[in-house]
Amino acid sequence: MENQSFGFLSKKPYTAPSWARHLSPIPSHVFSLAHLPTPIHKWNLPNLPKEVELWIKRDDTTGMQLSGNKVRKLEFLMADAVAQGADCVITIGGIQSNHCRATAVASKYLNLDCYLILRTSKALVDKDPGLTGNLLVERLVGAHVDLVSKEEYAKVGSVMLTDSLKEKLISEGRRPYVIPVGGSNSLGTWGYIEAIQEIERQQLDISSDSTGKPGFDDIVVACGSGGTIAGLSLGSWLSELKAKVHAFSVCDNPDYFYNFTQGLIDGMQAGVKARDIADILDAKGLGYALTTAEELEFVKEVAAATGVILDPVYSGKAAFGMLKDMNDNPGKWEGRKVLFIHTGGLLGLYDKADQLAPMVGNFRRMDIAESVPRKDGTGKMF
Numbered sequence: 103m104e105n106q107s108f109g110f111l112s113k114k115p116y117t118a119p120s121w122a123r124h125l126s127p128i129p130s131h132v133f134s135l136a137h138l139p140t141p142i143h144k145w146n147l148p149n150l151p152k153e154v155e156l157w158i159k160r161d162d163t164t165g166m167q168l169s170g171n172k173v174r175k176l177e178f179l180m181a182d183a184v185a186q187g188a189d190c191v192i193t194i195g196g197i198q199s200n201h202c203r204a205t206a207v208a209s210k211y212l213n214l215d216c217y218l219i220l221r222t223s224k225a226l227v228d229k230d231p232g233l234t235g236n237l238l239v240e241r242l243v244g245a246h247v248d249l250v251s252k253e254e255y256a257k258v259g260s261v262m263l264t265d266s267l268k269e270k271l272i273s274e275g276r277r278p279y280v281i282p283v284g285g286s287n288s289l290g291t292w293g294y295i296e297a298i299q300e301i302e303r304q305q306l307d308i309s310s311d312s313t314g315k316p317g318f319d320d321i322v323v324a325c326g327s328g329g330t331i332a333g334l335s336l337g338s339w340l341s342e343l344k345a346k347v348h349a350f351s352v353c354d355n356p357d358y359f360y361n362f363t364q365g366l367i368d369g370m371q372a373g374v375k376a377r378d379i380a381d382i383l384d385a386k387g388l389g390y391a392l393t394t395a396e397e398l399e400f401v402k403e404v405a406a407a408t409g410v411i412l413d414p415v416y417s418g419k420a421a422f423g424m425l426k427d428m429n430d431n432p433g434k435w436e437g438r439k440v441l442f443i444h445t446g447g448l449l450g451l452y453d454k455a456d457q458l459a460p461m462v463g464n465f466r467r468m469d470i471a472e473s474v475p476r477k478d479g480t481g482k483m484f
């Protein structure tokens with residue numbers, strides 16, 4: 103997509119990249135919600151093996167409150183919601199879901215109500231969820247929040263939960279549009295098929311003014327609900343890019359994601375096997391949204407060394423897993439030009455503030471000598 107700053111929040115007819123035109127169905131429209139193209143720059147990660155050339159694509163900068171990878175999916179999903187005449191959107195996720203926050207904001211931009219079903223612990227499900235991280239944005243923009251416990255979620259499943267809220271809203275005369283967990287269905291997958299076209303174009307600029315290898319050999323990304331890797335791996339496979347996509351799973355195991363991604367790919371009649379086009383690895387560690395001190399220390403170290411702030415739940419685990427894999431399997435990565443996709447999630451970091459507190463830098467009371475004279479203004483505070 104071209105630079106969209108003038109068309110922000112406009113809906114336009116969608117034209118698929120030439121190499122994706124045989125997929126079906128092709129979305130008819132797309133909303134411009136993300137600030138694109140997102141930058142790509144070299145990334146000198148601490149402890150990166152010398153034989154690897156690492157770059158980062160900053161999809162954390164697709165916007166401000168509407169930031170991260172979910173915005174690319176929402177460009178297609180929200181266009182469909184509007185085309186179907188919806189007056190409200192329902193979606194579902196964890197208590198600090200970035201997808202739910204992005205959906206809440208996008209809905210308000212498009213004048214739609216937003217209903218969020220958020221999963222939390224049994225001990226907290228009857229309490230005010232507070233205003234930490236993504237919740238602050240969701241509640242400020244007036245999203246309706248329904249809390250469910252992890253046990254209820256596991257028992258009933260996300261589809262049943264969204265369907266029952268949908269029925270309730272329909273009985274009240276509303277026209278709801280349901281977006282699945284993480285925006286990961288075949289329609290949302292187009293967001294990252296488009297991103298591949300963006301990378302193809304950027305790659306040309308990068309190779310013309312760098313002395314390194316011309317194209318990316320590998321793409322590395324976090325995987326939470328599967329839509330991002332489905333789009334990236336299918337797009338990379340179909341286009342000239344042909345970079346191998348390595349997905350680091352932060353929740354379920356690789357088999358689950360091979361099957362899930364296969365479903366998304368089949369939903370576009372792509373006729374390829376997920377196992378042939380993606381390399382899915384386990385990076386969940388302690389479990390979804392649970393972070394070890396070592397992982398948090400890594401997030402802190404990367405921020406201090408490179409200025410790039412990873413989130414602890416997704417991109418932090420993916421980058422941590424990538425470095426581990428590079429060091430454990432040097433032959434797999436040697437001489438490769440790798441593009442890491444930063445998928446956002448900064449607001450989720452606030453949820454880890456207590457764990458991070460002992461790791462962050464010192465502060466001190468400034469020492470001002472009594473005799474220092476004033477140089478500027480009148481001495482009034484404001």
Ligand SMILES: Cc1ncc(COP(=O)(O)O)c(C=O)c1O
Nearest residue numbers: 200284326327328330416445447
């Ligand atoms: C910040 C962030 N990164 C990565 C992901 C994973 O993307 P996907 O759900 O498409 O697998 C998510 C959501 O799940 C996310 O919020």
